[in-house]
Amino acid sequence: MPILNRTIAPDSKSIEKINLIKANEIDYKNKVKLYAINAGEQSVKKIDFIFNAGTWYEKQRLVSLITNLMLNEGTTTKSSNKIADLFEFYGATFNVSISPDTAYISVMFLGKHIEKILRILDDILRNSSFPQNELDNMIQNKKQKYLLDSSKVKVLARRKFNEALFGNEHPYSMYSEYSDFDLINTDVLKSFYSDFYSSSNCKIVLSGSVTDADIKLIEKYFGNDTWGSNKAIQSIKYKVKSSEIKNHIIEKTDSVQSAVRIGTTMINRSSTDFYGLSILNTVLGGYFGSRLMANIREDKGYTYGIGSIAVSYKHDGYFVIVTEVGSDVCQKAIDEVYIELKRLQDERIPESELSLVKNYMLGEMVRAFDGPFSIAESYRELIDYDLDMSYYQDFLDSIKNATSVQLQEIANKYFSRENMYEVIAGKKS
Structure with a gap:
C-alpha cells in the first residue's frame, strides 16, 4: 500500500459542468404540477408542496404566516396531538415556512410509509380546521416573541431598512405591529387557506428514490379531483416607494452594540446581471x-462578523451589508464599508483573489447538487422564477468566464454610494 505524502497537495480539477438531474415533470388534470427527482438509493424521501401564498398575497398582516403555521394544528378529523403522534410513529418530520412570495410544506419520511404520509397530508390540505384553542396559544406565543424581538437592534434595523427601500405598505417591508395579532381569527385564516392552498395553486417536488408507484400515489391523493376554492390568483402589483431620506437612525441609548444595514434595491435572479452581482457580493x-x-473584523476588530447578501424575490430584489459593531466604532465601521464598495468600483479585482472566489463559488454549486434533497431545494428556488435547470449551468459558465473588467463595470452600475440607504439601530458614535 503506497504511503500518502501529505506534503504534496492533491491535484485540483476544474469544474466544467454540473451533472444536473432533470426532474420528471408531470401536469395533473386538476392543475397540480409534480417535479419528481429520482436520485439516490436511500430509503428516505422528501415531499415539498409549494404555493403562491406568501405575504405578497395577504390583505391583512400576519394572515399568510399564521395560516401556514396552523396547518398541522388540527383538521376536522384529527387533533394537533394526533397529527404529531402519527408523524412521529412513521418517523417523519413536518415543516412549514413562508417567504414574501411563497408558502411551503415539507415532509421527510421513510419511503415505505409514503402512502400513510400522503394520507395525512391530504387531510391537512383539504380539512385544516384552525382550532380556536390552538390559535389562541400560537397568538400568545407570537406576541411574546414579538416583544422580545422588538428590543433587539438587529430586528429594528432590518425592519427600518426594508421600509426605507420599499415603503411601509409594500409586502417586502410590511412588518406586523403588536395590535395586528388581535385581528387574526379563524375566519380570515380559513378564507386564506381556501383561496391559496388549492390544487390550481400547487406545485409538488418529490425527491429521493422515486418510483412509478410513488408518482401514481401522488396522483391518487393530489392530482385527480380539485381541492380548495381554486379561485384564479390575481396578479397583484405593488409600487416601490423608497424613502427620500437615505440615512436613518433608530436611537437605543442603552445598547452597547449598534446594528448597521447599508444597501439598496437591486435586480433579482431573473436578470443576467445577477450572475456578476453574485460574484461581486x-x-x-x-x-x-x-x-x-x-478589513472590518480581522484588521480593525470592529465586529465579530459582517457580511453582504444579494436577496432575490420574485418581483424585486435588494442588496444589503449587515453587521453589529460596538457603538463607539460604529461610524468608523461604516466608513470602511464605503471604502470597500469604492474599491470595487475603482480597482479591478486581482486575478489571484478572483480565482479564489470562483473556486469557492463553484465548490458551493457542486455541494448544492450533492444528493436528491439538495437538488430538490435547487428546483424549489427556480420554480419561484419560472426558470429551468439551465439557469445553473449558465451561472456556472458565468462564474468561470467572469473577468475583473466585467465585474468592475457591474460594481459601477449598481454600487453607487448615492443609491445606498444606511440604517443604524443603537447608538451612533
Whole structure:
C-alpha cells in the first residue's frame, strides 16, 4: 500500500459542468404540477408542496404566516396531538415556512410509509380546521416573541431598512405591529387557506428514490379531483416607494452594540446581471474570506462578523451589508464599508483573489447538487422564477468566464454610494 505524502497537495480539477438531474415533470388534470427527482438509493424521501401564498398575497398582516403555521394544528378529523403522534410513529418530520412570495410544506419520511404520509397530508390540505384553542396559544406565543424581538437592534434595523427601500405598505417591508395579532381569527385564516392552498395553486417536488408507484400515489391523493376554492390568483402589483431620506437612525441609548444595514434595491435572479452581482457580493462579503471580513473584523476588530447578501424575490430584489459593531466604532465601521464598495468600483479585482472566489463559488454549486434533497431545494428556488435547470449551468459558465473588467463595470452600475440607504439601530458614535 503506497504511503500518502501529505506534503504534496492533491491535484485540483476544474469544474466544467454540473451533472444536473432533470426532474420528471408531470401536469395533473386538476392543475397540480409534480417535479419528481429520482436520485439516490436511500430509503428516505422528501415531499415539498409549494404555493403562491406568501405575504405578497395577504390583505391583512400576519394572515399568510399564521395560516401556514396552523396547518398541522388540527383538521376536522384529527387533533394537533394526533397529527404529531402519527408523524412521529412513521418517523417523519413536518415543516412549514413562508417567504414574501411563497408558502411551503415539507415532509421527510421513510419511503415505505409514503402512502400513510400522503394520507395525512391530504387531510391537512383539504380539512385544516384552525382550532380556536390552538390559535389562541400560537397568538400568545407570537406576541411574546414579538416583544422580545422588538428590543433587539438587529430586528429594528432590518425592519427600518426594508421600509426605507420599499415603503411601509409594500409586502417586502410590511412588518406586523403588536395590535395586528388581535385581528387574526379563524375566519380570515380559513378564507386564506381556501383561496391559496388549492390544487390550481400547487406545485409538488418529490425527491429521493422515486418510483412509478410513488408518482401514481401522488396522483391518487393530489392530482385527480380539485381541492380548495381554486379561485384564479390575481396578479397583484405593488409600487416601490423608497424613502427620500437615505440615512436613518433608530436611537437605543442603552445598547452597547449598534446594528448597521447599508444597501439598496437591486435586480433579482431573473436578470443576467445577477450572475456578476453574485460574484461581486461574494468578493465583498459573501464568505468568510471576504473583503469586509478581512478589513472590518480581522484588521480593525470592529465586529465579530459582517457580511453582504444579494436577496432575490420574485418581483424585486435588494442588496444589503449587515453587521453589529460596538457603538463607539460604529461610524468608523461604516466608513470602511464605503471604502470597500469604492474599491470595487475603482480597482479591478486581482486575478489571484478572483480565482479564489470562483473556486469557492463553484465548490458551493457542486455541494448544492450533492444528493436528491439538495437538488430538490435547487428546483424549489427556480420554480419561484419560472426558470429551468439551465439557469445553473449558465451561472456556472458565468462564474468561470467572469473577468475583473466585467465585474468592475457591474460594481459601477449598481454600487453607487448615492443609491445606498444606511440604517443604524443603537447608538451612533
